[in-house]
Amino acid sequence: MPSRRSRKARVLATQVIDLGFAVPRVVAHRALRMARAGASPSLRDREEFYLMAAEKVAAFYESWGAMALEMYRITLQLSLAATPGFWFRWPVTTRSSRAAYDQWQRTFFAVLGKGVAPIHRRAVANAKRLARRR
Secondary structure, eight states: OHHHHHHHHHHHHHHHHHHHHHHHHHHHHHHHHHHHHTTSOOHHHHHHHHHHHHHHHHHHHHHHHHHHHHHHHHHHHHHHHHHHHHHHOOOOOHHHHHHHHHHHHHHHHHHHHHHHHHHHHHHHHHHHHHHHOO
16 A cells, blocks of 8 residues: 555655746746737737636636545545444544554645645646747
């Protein structure tokens, strides 16, 4: 199980690093485009500016929806796993504490990974798309 947890952590770290490179490129490209457009942007500029705002809203809702769904799934899984403990009153041991810690860590990476994925997907796609355009 540790390799699975570390794989999720590596994927999340890779996505965050990709975001660290993609977001400044997209922001710089769009800020320069806004400065060049001035008071009278072209139709193409206006479409890009609209897309800039619309995709942020869409990514926000997709990210929160994915995180909420993952939290619901994990909450259901944890509640079903905790049911025997409720009925039999198992004593808390070091092993059970470590298992609980591992479960919460997996939960953290799963929820955060689901939340970062839509943002990562859009930011990297924008960086590629805007780099192609001249």
